[in-house]
Amino acid sequence: MESNNSLMIVAVFAVALSFIGAFMAYNSFSNYNGMLTGFAIEEEGVVNVTISSLSSIEIYSAGGTPDSKVIDWGTGRVAPGPGNFAILSTNGTVTGADGSAPWSAVNGGFLVRNIGNTNVSLSIHATPTAADFIGGSSPSFQYNLSNLEASSCSSWETGIENVYTEFGPTPSSVCTSYGFAEDADELTLDILLKIPSDSKTGQRSSVVTLTYDAVTP
Numbered sequence: 001m002e003s004n005n006s007l008m009i010v011a012v013f014a015v016a017l018s019f020i021g022a023f024m025a026y027n028s029f030s031n032y033n034g035m036l037t038g039f040a041i042e043e044e045g046v047v048n049v050t051i052s053s054l055s056s057i058e059i060y061s062a063g064g065t066p067d068s069k070v071i072d073w074g075t076g077r078v079a080p081g082p083g084n085f086a087i088l089s090t091n092g093t094v095t096g097a098d099g100s101a102p103w104s105a106v107n108g109g110f111l112v113r114n115i116g117n118t119n120v121s122l123s124i125h126a127t128p129t130a131a132d133f134i135g136g137s138s139p140s141f142q143y144n145l146s147n148l149e150a151s152s153c154s155s156w157e158t159g160i161e162n163v164y165t166e167f168g169p170t171p172s173s174v175c176t177s178y179g180f181a182e183d184a185d186e187l188t189l190d191i192l193l194k195i196p197s198d199s200k201t202g203q204r205s206s207v208v209t210l211t212y213d214a215v216t217p
Contacts, residue, residue: 055214056116057178059189063090064108071110071191076103078197085138089192096195109190111148112210114180120212122153122178123171124189130166133206140194141167141206145174148186153178164192171211178212 062068071090078086079098086096090109097103114120126133130141142164147153153161153175160174179185189208 061111073103114185119215126167135200136196136198
């Protein structure tokens with residue numbers, strides 16, 4: 001009888017040990033379920049970067065000469081006679097000049113590029129304008145803006161694109177959305193002069209200024 005009781009105690013003890021062992025094993029497996037059961041373990045990291053905006057344009061060619069910012073027709077004069085005038089433009093035109101003293105043809109206006117990383121609005125003016133720059137009877141000093149790369153300016157002011165317009169002394173808006181995309185960021189700015197026979201003489205110069213501001217997305 002005592003022997004049977006001893007065996008019963010040993011059996012109960014063994015069963016208890018089995019339960020304890022199973023519980024501990026379950027706990028251990030739960031802690032490493034990703035390794036032992038194939039459950040996915042996810043951990044996330046964060047990458048931050050702040051990119052600042054830059055609004056900037058450049059004239060990268062003038063008069064057909066890369067890296068130049070000067071258009072120069074050289075020396076010439078209008079054909080003699082009252083009311084006569086000469087027309088010089090950056091598309092190669094030279095008309096009305098005295099045959100013995102013609103100006104040189106210029107092929108190529110100012111080439112402009114948006115080198116920033118924002119769209120900009122663009123305005124233009126010149127100092128001095130025609131009356132003080134050229135002088136004489138009905139002089140003219142004009143600009144003509146057009147897209148060198150399609151859609152560079154996607155929003156022209158009315159009547160500006162590819163139309164000769166007289167320079168004013170203060171900034172005048174010409175494009176309200178000039179883009180910076182690699183294949184759509186270049187404009188052509190052509191220049192035309194009308195020089196009357198009674199113009200001022202000597203070397204004459206005027207500064208063309210492009211003013212730009214970032215366009216808010």
